[in-house]
Amino acid sequence: MKALVLLSSLGVIALLAEIFSFKKLLYPIVLLGLVTAFVLNVFDWDTNHTFYKMMQYDNYAVAFTGVIIVIAFLWFIMAEGFFKEESNLTDHFALVLFALVGAVMMVSYNNMAMLFLGIEILSIPMYILAGSNKTDVASNESAFKYLIMGAFATGFLLFGIALIYGATGSFDLSEIANAVSSGTAARSIFSVGVLLMLIGMAFKVSAAPFHFWAPDVYQGAPTVITAFMSTIVKTAAFAAFLRLFSTTFMEVHGTWMNVVWVMAALTLLVGNITAVVQTSTKRMLAYSSVAHAGYMLLALLAGNDYSNSAILFYAAAYSIGSIATFCIVHIISNAKKSDGVDSFNGLAKTNPFLAVVMTIALLSLAGIPPTAGFFAKYYIFTSAFVAGNVGLVLIAIIASLIGVYYYFRLIIAMYFKESSSTEALPVESNHKLLLLFIAVLIILMGLFPDWVIKLL
Amino acid sequence: MSAIQTIPIEWYILLSTVLFTIGVAGVLIRRNAIIIFMSIELMLNAVNLLLVAFSSYLSDSKGQVFVFFIMAVAAAEVAVGLAILMMVYRNTKSSDINILNKLKW
Numbered sequence: 222m223k224a225l226v227l228l229s230s231l232g233v234i235a236l237l238a239e240i241f242s243f244k245k246l247l248y249p250i251v252l253l254g255l256v257t258a259f260v261l262n263v264f265d266w267d268t269n270h271t272f273y274k275m276m277q278y279d280n281y282a283v284a285f286t287g288v289i290i291v292i293a294f295l296w297f298i299m300a301e302g303f304f305k306e307e308s309n310l311t312d313h314f315a316l317v318l319f320a321l322v323g324a325v326m327m328v329s330y331n332n333m334a335m336l337f338l339g340i341e342i343l344s345i346p347m348y349i350l351a352g353s354n355k356t357d358v359a360s361n362e363s364a365f366k367y368l369i370m371g372a373f374a375t376g377f378l379l380f381g382i383a384l385i386y387g388a389t390g391s392f393d394l395s396e397i398a399n400a401v402s403s404g405t406a407a408r409s410i411f412s413v414g415v416l417l418m419l420i421g422m423a424f425k426v427s428a429a430p431f432h433f434w435a436p437d438v439y440q441g442a443p444t445v446i447t448a449f450m451s452t453i454v455k456t457a458a459f460a461a462f463l464r465l466f467s468t469t470f471m472e473v474h475g476t477w478m479n480v481v482w483v484m485a486a487l488t489l490l491v492g493n494i495t496a497v498v499q500t501s502t503k504r505m506l507a508y509s510s511v512a513h514a515g516y517m518l519l520a521l522l523a524g525n526d527y528s529n530s531a532i533l534f535y536a537a538a539y540s541i542g543s544i545a546t547f548c549i550v551h552i553i554s555n556a557k558k559s560d561g562v563d564s565f566n567g568l569a570k571t572n573p574f575l576a577v578v579m580t581i582a583l584l585s586l587a588g589i590p591p592t593a594g595f596f597a598k599y600y601i602f603t604s605a606f607v608a609g610n611v612g613l614v615l616i617a618i619i620a621s622l623i624g625v626y627y628y629f630r631l632i633i634a635m636y637f638k639e640s641s642s643t644e645a646l647p648v649e650s651n652h653k654l655l656l657l658f659i660a661v662l663i664i665l666m667g668l669f670p671d672w673v674i675k676l677l
Numbered sequence: 678m679s680a681i682q683t684i685p686i687e688w689y690i691l692l693s694t695v696l697f698t699i700g701v702a703g704v705l706i707r708r709n710a711i712i713i714f715m716s717i718e719l720m721l722n723a724v725n726l727l728l729v730a731f732s733s734y735l736s737d738s739k740g741q742v743f744v745f746f747i748m749a750v751a752a753a754e755v756a757v758g759l760a761i762l763m764m765v766y767r768n769t770k771s772s773d774i775n776i777l778n779k780l781k782w
Contacts, residue, residue: 349760376701380727383724383740
């Protein structure tokens with residue numbers, strides 16, 4: 222709760238910086254603010270603080286808020302260059318901070334109104350940020366597609382909320398659950414509402430067959446914003462998805478389980494297979510992010526005691542790995558003006574440090590021990606296995622084998638292919654520190670997964 | 678019994694579903710960006726209509742409060758949307774979305 226208030230005020234402070242001209246100080250203020258927000262968030266642990274039944278800061282919300290703030294901190298260090306351009310500096314800060322406010326609302330809502338507002342507070346700044354490269358047509362296109370698809374998905378989500386309201390007479394999650402279990406809800410209208418909300422949420426987490434906007438948006442947007450979208454936005458959307466379906470809609474799981482089963486299988490296969498044929502690394506990572514949504518759907522479908530911790534760990538491991546890969550793609554595409562797979566050729570000779578960190582991050586994304594990604598997949602598969610979804614686990618294992626293939630394509634390009642230039646690419650020292658930190662974190666999370674997994 | 682309740686609730690559900698479907702079809706079929714925005718507004722207004730009807734039938738004001746949230750957010754979304762469209766127009770001199778085909782595969 223306090224973290225949410227602090228993040229909102231940081232956003233306002235960012236806007237005030239334009240008027241009172243302390244723009245230069247803004248970057249350290251925001252970093253400090255994020256650290257403070259994290260500490261305040263830790264104090265909310267086990268308090269189960271509620272705010273007029275609208276928001277509920279149970280441990281689930283606090284854990285996901287913590288992950289989001291940590292990733293946001295790493296992201297701010299990665300994106301320092303994005304906050305150097307004089308003319309739009311304060312806007313960029315304010316938009317990102319307000320998007321974070323939306324993300325925190327999405328993991329702690331206890332009312333449909335807060336879910337809707339959280340999604341919109343997160344999405345509207347993201348539409349603007351996706352188009353922040355104003356003269357680049359690809360960035361424009363990305364912003365436009367994101368806006369249309371986002372608003373379209375919101376329409377479905379709202380229609381679902383309206384039908385659920387009609388069936389149960391409430392927007393409150395626990396009241397809805399009570400109305401359903403006591404049998405006072407109009408069942409047919411409620412089921413249609415649940416399915417429409419499922420479509421809306423599937424759009425937001427980019428699960429197939431509602432994933433088609435994601436690759437375009439991720440490729441066209443500036444790389445730092447793509448990193449934000451595929452980490453923080455994805456984590457928040459999944460936390461919101463899980464919070465709704467694992468509690469309120471669990472009573473009617475018969476209506477949505479089969480749909481999610483098909484969705485998960487499709488997402489895994491489409492995401493991984495399409496990623497294989499991509500030539501742009503950004504687009505490949507976009508499809509891989511679609512595929513990772515599929516793994517998380519597995520735990521959502523399982524809906525047992527393991528699901529929450531499995532998704533928390535997966536979201537954290539995946540986001541940290543993604544920040545590192547996008548940071549390196551950002552460095553390389555800035556230097557070489559290309560984000561093709563062949564721009565990674567010979568990186569191990571010119572920048573051995575970048576190549577090592579990239580390898581660790583890719584191994585983690587592919588799920589190879591002893592990295593964080595291995596345990597993330599392990600917990601997801603365990604939760605799905607315990608729930609009896611053996612067929613889906615098999616599909617997921619085949620999909621991760623395909624995944625290994627395209628992640629290794631980059632590793633092979635870095636280590637075994639020759640590059641025309643032998644000059645080392647310039648890497649800023651803060652990026653070096655960040656990448657070193659992330660590499661250590663990935664290994665540590667792989668060696669001691671209990672730290673995160675025991676939280677929920 | 679208020680005026681809104683002289684018509685059975687099923688008709689309101691049917692009307693909003695039809696309006697919503699027209700909106701969805703508009704987004705999927707039309708190629709002009711402005712018309713697409715209008716279709717999205719139609720989808721959201723179908724939801725508003727449904728919420729108000731339910732709210733009246735349930736004698737509960739929460740649904741109408743939600744409508745205000747939707748209106749405010751829809752206004753913000755369209756403001757951003759038109760700004761993005763202006764940006765696209767400055768670069769491409771067109772509001773036809775078929776021009777936006779740089780990103781595929």
